[in-house]
Amino acid sequence: MYDTGKIITGLIIFVILVTFPFYNNIGKAISKPEPKLDTPEIQKLPEKERRCVEPKAFMRTEHMKLLNEWRDSVVRDGNRMYVSTDRKKFVMSLQNTCMNCHSNKKNFCDQCHNYVAVKPYCWDCHIAPKEKGT
Amino acid sequence: MSINRRQFLKIAGISTIVGLGGTTTIKALWRDELEASQVSPSPEALVAKRWAMVVDVSKFKIDNDYKRVIDACHRIHNVPDFGNPKDEVKWIWTDTFSHAFPGQEHEYMEGGIKHKPFMILCNHCDNPPCVRVCPTKATFKREDGIVMMDFHRCIGCRFCMAACPFGARSFNWRDPRPFIKEENKEFPTRTIGVVEKCNFCYERLAKGLIPACVEACKDNKALVFGDLKDPNSEVRKILSSCYTIRRKSELGTQPSVFYVIGGSNNA
Numbered sequence: 001m002y003d004t005g006k007i008i009t010g011l012i013i014f015v016i017l018v019t020f021p022f023y024n025n026i027g028k029a030i031s032k033p034e035p036k037l038d039t040p041e042i043q044k045l046p047e048k049e050r051r052c053v054e055p056k057a058f059m060r061t062e063h064m065k066l067l068n069e070w071r072d073s074v075v076r077d078g079n080r081m082y083v084s085t086d087r088k089k090f091v092m093s094l095q096n097t098c099m100n101c102h103s104n105k106k107n108f109c110d111q112c113h114n115y116v117a118v119k120p121y122c123w124d125c126h127i128a129p130k131e132k133g134t
Numbered sequence: 135m136s137i138n139r140r141q142f143l144k145i146a147g148i149s150t151i152v153g154l155g156g157t158t159t160i161k162a163l164w165r166d167e168l169e170a171s172q173v174s175p176s177p178e179a180l181v182a183k184r185w186a187m188v189v190d191v192s193k194f195k196i197d198n199d200y201k202r203v204i205d206a207c208h209r210i211h212n213v214p215d216f217g218n219p220k221d222e223v224k225w226i227w228t229d230t231f232s233h234a235f236p237g238q239e240h241e242y243m244e245g246g247i248k249h250k251p252f253m254i255l256c257n258h259c260d261n262p263p264c265v266r267v268c269p270t271k272a273t274f275k276r277e278d279g280i281v282m283m284d285f286h287r288c289i290g291c292r293f294c295m296a297a298c299p300f301g302a303r304s305f306n307w308r309d310p311r312p313f314i315k316e317e318n319k320e321f322p323t324r325t326i327g328v329v330e331k332c333n334f335c336y337e338r339l340a341k342g343l344i345p346a347c348v349e350a351c352k353d354n355k356a357l358v359f360g361d362l363k364d365p366n367s368e369v370r371k372i373l374s375s376c377y378t379i380r381r382k383s384e385l386g387t388q389p390s391v392f393y394v395i396g397g398s399n400n401a
């Protein structure tokens with residue numbers, strides 16, 4: 001066979017490149033995300049009302065679907081009022097409602113998004129709140 | 135909650151049979167968790183059968199009359215200022231009579247009209263070609279006549295720009311963020327590769343506010359906003375008492391922006 005050497009060298013380089021991310025990360029444990037909920041806006045709320053538009057467990061897994069629904073509802077249908085399952089009213093707005101409470105994007109949104117390596121493009125247009133300290 | 139495949143197929147199947155689309159399926163999947171969440175328009179929203187605007191040309195006298203209108207719109211909508219006409223993004227702007235109303239100018243026209251800048255914005259046409267050509271339905275017409283843009287869906291193909299005979303749409307060739315003097319935190323910005331235009335301030339109407347440009351000249355009523363289908367509305371009163379023209383009416387797009395040319399006492 002011709003070029004055996006070249007092919008094998010090529011294969012080795014290929015394998016090294018493909019597996020690079022794996023062994024490069026060996027031993028580097030990335031800490032578990034811990035989104036912070038203690039913004040001044042949230043602290044200001046009375047204990048009982050210190051909750052999101054829907055239960056925490058639901059928001060944790062489904063917030064992206066909820067936001068998608070909100071977006072379509074607001075832009076396409078002009079419906080911008082959300083009545084939650086426990087009958088509370090909210091203005092459907094990422095920028096003005098969600099981020100008003102979660103004014104700590106870095107310590108809230110980014111914590112998990114970075115951990116699972118997703119880059120939602122929400123912030124390309126929607127203005128993230130000015131971070132006050134951390 | 136988790137559902138198994140069988141439950142999923144049941145829900146999907148039922149919603150298909152009933153003829154409901156994908157979103158309903160999502161909602162059905164949620165139902166166990168979100169038993170009774172609902173959406174509705176805000177109670178304070180301004181509503182109309184057909185929104186329209188009247189521009190009273192005679193009320194624009196000095197440069198500042200134009201400027202404050204343009205500034206009011208561009209400031210609250212985070213419209214970038216690139217400082218060069220090639221990249222320009224505009225929602226409301228001025229042009230000459232002969233450009234705004236081509237074919238209607240003539241040599242002996244009254245000088246005041248001939249050389250006067252005209253306020254120009256998206257006409258929110260009744261029969262909008264931009265909506266017809268948009269492949270993603272990013273541009274669509276609401277029931278109240280507002281020709282809306284869903285920036286989330288715009289893929290930047292610019293068919294709508296080619297289709298709009300009024301040049302009412304702008305394309306973001308560059309990232310607009312660095313060119314916004316002072317961001318309005320209430321409204322998003324756009325991103326590179328997205329088309330934008332006047333939206334008749336749908337976000338303000340939803341809060342019970344009139345459009346920003348109209349508010350900016352509410353002292354002299356150079357711009358008037360109202361319901362075209364309501365015979366008692368201010369716009370209808372002006373239309374029935376003054377001579378008004380629309381831009382390029384021969385094209386049949388049926389603009390909802392009217393221009394009072396001769397001036398009037400009512401507007």
Ligand code: SF4
Nearest residue numbers: 256257259262264298
């Ligand atoms: S003026 Fe242009 S962009 Fe506006 S609705 Fe009419 S065709 Fe569409």
Ligand code: SF4
Nearest residue numbers: 268288289291292294
């Ligand atoms: S540029 Fe955007 S809004 Fe215009 S036609 Fe294409 S997708 Fe539709």
Ligand code: SF4
Nearest residue numbers: 207332334335345347
């Ligand atoms: S109606 Fe609103 S979006 Fe349109 S030009 Fe006036 S201020 Fe701008």
